[in-house]
Amino acid sequence: MTKADDLTQALRDAGVRITRQRAALLTVIAGADDHPDAVELHRRASKDMPSLSLSTVYRTLTALEDQGVIQRHQFDGTPSRFEKAEDDHHDHMIDVDTGEVIEFCSDRIEQLQTELAAEIGYEIVHHRMELYVRKKDG
Amino acid sequence: MTKADDLTQALRDAGVRITRQRAALLTVIAGADDHPDAVELHRRASKDMPSLSLSTVYRTLTALEDQGVIQRHQFDGTPSRFEKAEDDHHDHMIDVDTGEVIEFCSDRIEQLQTELAAEIGYEIVHHRMELYVRKKDG
DNA sequence: ATGATTGCAAAAGGTTTGCATGGCA
DNA sequence: TGCCATGCAAACCTTTTGCAATCAT
Numbered sequence: 662m663t664k665a666d667d668l669t670q671a672l673r674d675a676g677v678r679i680t681r682q683r684a685a686l687l688t689v690i691a692g693a694d695d696h697p698d699a700v701e702l703h704r705r706a707s708k709d710m711p712s713l714s715l716s717t718v719y720r721t722l723t724a725l726e727d728q729g730v731i732q733r734h735q736f737d738g739t740p741s742r743f744e745k746a747e748d749d750h751h752d753h754m755i756d757v758d759t760g761e762v763i764e765f766c767s768d769r770i771e772q773l774q775t776e777l778a779a780e781i782g783y784e785i786v787h788h789r790m791e792l793y794v795r796k797k798d799g
Numbered sequence: 800m801t802k803a804d805d806l807t808q809a810l811r812d813a814g815v816r817i818t819r820q821r822a823a824l825l826t827v828i829a830g831a832d833d834h835p836d837a838v839e840l841h842r843r844a845s846k847d848m849p850s851l852s853l854s855t856v857y858r859t860l861t862a863l864e865d866q867g868v869i870q871r872h873q874f875d876g877t878p879s880r881f882e883k884a885e886d887d888h889h890d891h892m893i894d895v896d897t898g899e900v901i902e903f904c905s906d907r908i909e910q911l912q913t914e915l916a917a918e919i920g921y922e923i924v925h926h927r928m929e930l931y932v933r934k935k936d937g
Numbered sequence: 938a939t940g941a942t943t944g945c946a947a948a949a950g951g952t953t954t955g956c957a958t959g960g961c962a
Numbered sequence: 963t964g965c966c967a968t969g970c971a972a973a974c975c976t977t978t979t980g981c982a983a984t985c986a987t
Binding site (some may be wrong): 678679680681698699700715716719720723739740 | 975976977978979984985987
Binding site (some may be wrong): 816818820821850852853854855858859928 | 966967968969970974
């Protein structure tokens with residue numbers, strides 16, 4: 662039972678048709694340990710499915726996001742980038758020199774965010790925290 | 800001495816030419832207490848400068864951002880929105896139902912962010928924190 | 938079978954750019 | 963005057979969409 666199989670089953674259960682193109686994309690997404698954009702995902706999935714069109718990639722990504730199977734990130738001005746939804750929430754640091762993405766999380770910050778919103782009568786639907794960073798010299 | 804005058808002077812000092820279109824835009828930006836996008840700024844500035852072109856607005860906004868006079872925000876999927884740079888840093892909550900933008904800041908969170916980055920050898924160049932929120936019922 | 942999904946090509950939306958003209962310092 | 967900034971139109975990049983053909987269930 663691979664990770665892609667898990668995802669596939671969950672989708673089938675949700676009534677989503679698993680076409681060959683969606684299966685190919687799911688395999689790529691399940692196997693990715695970075696944060697590729699739609700074009701990159703299309704490039705990777707095309708290895709197994711040369712006829713796969715970019716519009717199908719976009720449509721599928723939207724569907725998978727709606728199903729909560731993947732997450733979409735919109736970093737500073739660049740195209741949307743995707744990763745599979747994990748159980749653990751995390752945020753991102755982006756190395757402004759290299760583009761490298763580092764995942765991190767802070768329960769303390771999340772708690773403070775929740776409190777700040779609550780103070781003015783709001784609850785958080787979702788949030789976005791990105792730290793654009795540079796390696797310290799020395 | 801209006802706010803726009805202040806901005807104008809700072810720019811002149813930095814060697815930026817103040818054309819009529821830039822002056823018109825600066826007046827609009829200085830007078831805005833919301834977070835308008837480029838098209839909206841063009842609309843407002845056009846009242847005083849009907850010949851102002853949208854490309855000039857975009858070029859000017861980029862220049863002003865480079866000068867640190869304004870800040871660009873890229874909220875969830877929508878066009879970039881701008882506000883004048885203030886002395887005090889702040890972040891944003893966006894009401895997902897109304898689109899209303901609420902400014903807030905938390906020194907404690909900023910401190911935690913700095914610490915988290917430092918722990919892995921990074922320093923923060925800039926950051927972005929957006930809370931997408933909904934009014935609590937009751 | 939039949940309704941969802943695909944590929945293609947075209948369109949949309951936001952933003953940038955080449956070029957000749959015009960205007961600030 | 964010299965060079966920067968402008969307006970226009972066209973290009974760009976990412977993403978979406980209309981349509982007829984195809985496929986999963």
